[in-house]
Amino acid sequence: MRPPQTSLPPGPAEREFMTFARQFAFYGRTVVIGACSVLAVLAMPVDEMAVTALICGAVLAWCGVHLACADAPGRSRTMLAADLVVMTGLCLSRPLTVPESQTAHDSTWIVVAVSFLVVSYQLSHPPLTGALVAVQLCLADLAGAALANPGTWQGALPVVSWVLVEAVLARVLFGLVLRESRAADAALAEAAAARRDLEVADARRAAEREHLAVLHDTASATLLMASLPGSPVSRGDLRAQAARDLDRLLAGQAAAGEADVAAELAAEIAAHPGLTVTARLADDLGTAPGAAVAGLRDGMGEALRNVARHAGVTAAAVTAERTGPTLRVTVADEGAGFDPAAVPAHRQGLKLSVTGRMAAAGGHAAVASRPGRGTTVRLTWPGEAVPGAAERDELVGRHLFRGLRHAGLIILAVIHFGLALPALLGSLSGYRHPLLQLAAFGLLTAVVAVTAAFVVRGRPWPRRWVPLALAAVFAASVAATSQLPGGDFLTTPHWAFLETGWFGVVLLGHRGLRAVGAFIGCHLAVTIAQLLAAGVPGRADAAGMAVSALAVCGFQVAVVLGTGLLRERGDAIGAAARDRDTMRIRAAAAVQIHADQRERYRALHATVFPLLTALAEESADPADEEVRRACAREATRLRRLFAESDYAADQLIHELRACIDVAERNGVTVQLAVRGEPRGLPQDVRRALTDPVITALAAARRTARATVVRAPGQVRVGIVIDVPEAPIAAGPAGGVRIRRVSGEGRLFVEAACAA
Template identity: 90%
Template sequence: MRPPQTSLPPGPAEREFMTFARQFAFYGRTVIIGACSLLAVLAMPVDEMAVTALICGAVLAWCGVHLACADAPGRARTMLAADLVVMTGVCLSRPLTVPETQAAHGGTWVVVAISFVAVSYQLTHPPVTGALVAVHLCLADLAGAALANPGTWPEAVPVIAWVLVEAALARVLFGLVLRESRAADAALAGAAAARKDLEIAEARRAAEREHLAVLHDTASATLLMASLPGSPVSRGDLRTQAARDLDRLLAGQAAAGEADVARELTAELAAHPGLTVTARLADDLGTAPGAAVAGLRDGMGEALRNVARHAGVTAAAVTAERTGPTLRVTVADEGVGFDPAAVPTYRQGLKLSVTGRMAAAGGHAAVASRPGRGTTVRLTWPGEGAPGAAEGEELIGRHLFRGLRHAGLIILAAIHFGLVLPTLLGDLSGYRYPLLQLVPFGVLTAVVAVTAVFVVRGRPWPRRWAPLALAAVFAASVAATSQLPSIDFLTFPHWSFMETGWFGVVLLGHRGLRAVGAFIGCHLTVMIVQLLAAGVPARADAAGMAVSALAVCGFQVAVVLGTGLLRARGDAIGAAARDRETMRIRAAAAAHIHADQRERYRALHATVFPLLTALAEDSADPADEEVRRACAREATRLRRLFAESDYAADQLIHELRACIDVAERNGVTVQLAVRGEPRGLPQDVRRALTDPVITALAAARRTARATVVRAPGQVRVGIVIDVPEAPIAAGPAGGVRIRRVSGEGRLFVEAACAA
């Protein structure tokens, strides 16, 4: 049994387009019918204007009612029936509202009105309903033409039939833009899915970096100090620091929302009683996002701890200032200084706790130091900058204009080959100079063909193509119009006027209404000059020509205006989509981060937390050898954890050097010998290989020698220390075999695995 078919809800671009299409249809028909009504009154003889004005006033009143009630719930069928009745009445009023002479111009205000009504139904109703309405209106107008001119009504058939063509073209335009709106939604959804995975991964990575930075600033530093023989830090200070570390580690991530910059910095300054800090905090620091403030606060704190540990001075200067959205915090000392380029890659202080923190918060850190010249650390957070070009806006604009270009080309081709070509060939003998019609038609055909090649292939045309093509179109239109008598202007013999504006839509639509309007305006101006040169028309004839111009140019301008306005909504569409997606991403990222945090804290509860708790409760004495070894062992494991977060060419050696660094800080001289090329080993295998080394180094007194041998099919990591009875707690894991040999005052431990 097949599962029931369910349709996906429309995306933001499709919803916006459908809403806009309805509003555009309702307001557009009201404006067009209003303009047509005014021209209808002006076209009538003076003694008949009152009746025409009364009928047109009633039609305008109905347009107001239709505009107010079109979206009323439960009234769709009633409004449709009433609209058909009113528009049928308009068609049958031809004898009262259309002067006899106006029929010679190939169209009337009634034709223009029903054509826009038929077009509006293509934008607001299903295809079948739209088609039936268009056919009904054409039949009604044909009946009105028969009432007005019983002997010549067949002459109105081609004009009225063109209403069906316009309705069909409007349906094509609607379908193409709707399709591109859905394509934009699909592109947005695809980009959102990719962005979701990327942002979740980045959020998890940022949370991990912050976790490592906090561990470095707290547990790692405290355990390292506790492991040092004859540590300069008193037992009381260690107890206070361990308690503070536990509070900090259990506090978790920085709170969301805004945080007071000055308050957070002041609180951090108070946590360094051993330093004399000269602080100058500006009065206008204000607030900033919690993550940014945490990065500035903790980066400043680590810089001050480095002063206390390494600078050889007891004084530092801190300044904090704000310039616009940018926050800057500077920590300076006049200590011994150092060469930043000479810091080994496995040293994590500046990388994790200063530069890494600021990068994660969207800022940056700069460290300036020279031996003997002191050190200056500058932390900068540039503020939450305005987003760049909105992805949603770009996607939606690109798809909408692609739909406009395809639809415009289809409409242009339909007019050129379906309407103009048969008319031109049928009336060719009626022109004074037929060649002046055939040559311009050939020029326009060439422009249509070349433009179609670019559009179908989906390639942008050369920069010079649009101006050259439009110049050729303009010249062809002027040439084709130059020999027309005034009575033929804006009728079927004036074929060039019907399609010239569509070239502007296709070639200039991406530049917006101003460019297309300028082209159509220039075309109208030149055409009016040619009309006046051919002979000034009578008032009724001029009104009829104005109706024809409104019908032709109004549709062109409406298409460009509608697409431009819809594109202008692209930023709002994209912003709404991004807001919804951001909430989903944050929820998913929070769930992942929470799970990661629980796993990290589970490991800490088994190792680091018991030691910190014992130190904080003063139940562990750092002078005790076992306590010192335990602190050294866990401090080394934390340093290895920090090194694991790096990207090194030889990851195993990089992590091993981080382990050796702790032993060297404890006064052990360690030699390292490496043979063989790097191997790509999983993290759990690398940990199993280095765990015996960590335990042995924690027990070493003065000397140790580490070796790494990478032979074909095997990797071996060995350690020799000067304490033969040292306990080695590591056991086989991840396919790693442990071998231990003691004698002659030394202990040799080797971990090996297949590779």
């Protein structure tokens, strides 16, 4: 069956519901007709059982054929026609398969089978086909009643009419759940779009952080060392390091897929020959996603480099362990230590290469250190979790159950007022205490009304009220049944039996088949106890009562079973949506990250790569003043780039301090004076204002003085250095004007813009 045409193709929830409804209809009819056939044989006199068993066996065989061939391509019309022929023949076999005693219970096993068949067609075929099948089979049942009882066949009209009502209710249930499945698809699509935008942005940000971290660990550190006067790093070591940096930068991002944790950590430890590293790597580290392993490996590598650079010791300890999906790597030393809270905001080592890198990989880092007490860096990756997975699964289940709850309430209301009330009023004079029957009906009416009020408001019953409502329903059912003689059980006067189980469906359906089954089971047990107290029925009467009980309770159990299966399908829908969205997000993120990476590497190819290549090929001598200045200039630009990725209250001053930090490491004493309040300047304008400062600082020898003046309508950044001349590189941007004045052995450079 195909759903009605919509402007958009069916979503996963709608497709899954349509598949479920069709399978539920085909398998459900087979089970119900099988149960009815067994009861039919038991209800027949012994000498007529063989004929009934033969007819029932043939019908069951046909159900098997229908189940196997209903979806065969090109056979749908043939199977529909054959099904109508077989089931019409079953209806006309009533004189041979339905004993007289069974009609006393207002139903026959054939009517029960037909009603389930009619309902199944509403779930698996278009509305017109379902309506035609319902009318055809109801007419066939009336014809069978006329053949069996020519003078009293009109007595079957109410039961057959109710079958038509059941068909309408089934179509309503199908329509409501279909509508909610489409609403679930719309909500999933909206959530997926929001998730896609968020995760693509997060992925781009993570890729940027990783790129900056790699730059910090490679080019920035190497160029800074090359810029230092009298660098302690030998020319050969510097050449090897520059070559490694180029390889690392050109390798790009971490590979997708899984990576061996122990192997990657061991390789990184081996890359620090200047340290004596005591490594304890657990045997069960196994594999993890490549991004996570890269974050752990590179974060550990930066921690080891910090030991070599700042701790004042030559030994460190590394431990790695796994607990379930969680990986932990610890780097500890007994060196000088430091106060983490005192690290200036523009220092990026821990922030970019350790903490930021782990955050980008989905983990976290903790740094514990005190002056004179050593340092411990703990890296933790907690395993992957799918963002919003539980929310999406719950979203699908919530929509599907809401449709079933609305349909269940409609069914309950129709049975309560359209079936139970006429049965009560028609039998009122036959009860010993009519007022007790009316009071029971009134109590159930109140429960229906309160339930409708909650459903209209889109809320379930408050949890603490549900036991009270169920107790009221149970009490009303017991009170109404207590007034019946044994012969009236499960017949028209037994109106309460028709609807009691539906209250359990509506009030407990969200808790699953176990809760509703327990309620219906208790209801049946009490009813049977009351029946036995009134008198033990014979075999034929018992079979007739069982058919009536199956007709009433079977639908209730089927609806709840369908609810449970749909909730399980809801999980499958959520999982399928997650997988689909994940693939789309990865594809979208990959496109964006690739474009971002091309832009970043375009800038590096123009500046950083030529210097690293020259150092690696030894065509540039770090002892040469111009080479040293070029390295200092590019190292400073990289530090400014790192600072740009931060969120600072005064972004311009934050980036300027990062530039000054490189000069101070080169032995230049820099003073900074700031006047005026922070201004929100675009990045290109901030770069244009600080570019002259970068080139001037690279040329400074011992002292420099930087000033930032933010007056109304203007921002000026100036610097005075202790050399008379220096090449000042600055690209025009945002209306920035450059002014330079040289004299008395000093050079003054100022960049200004309107603001």
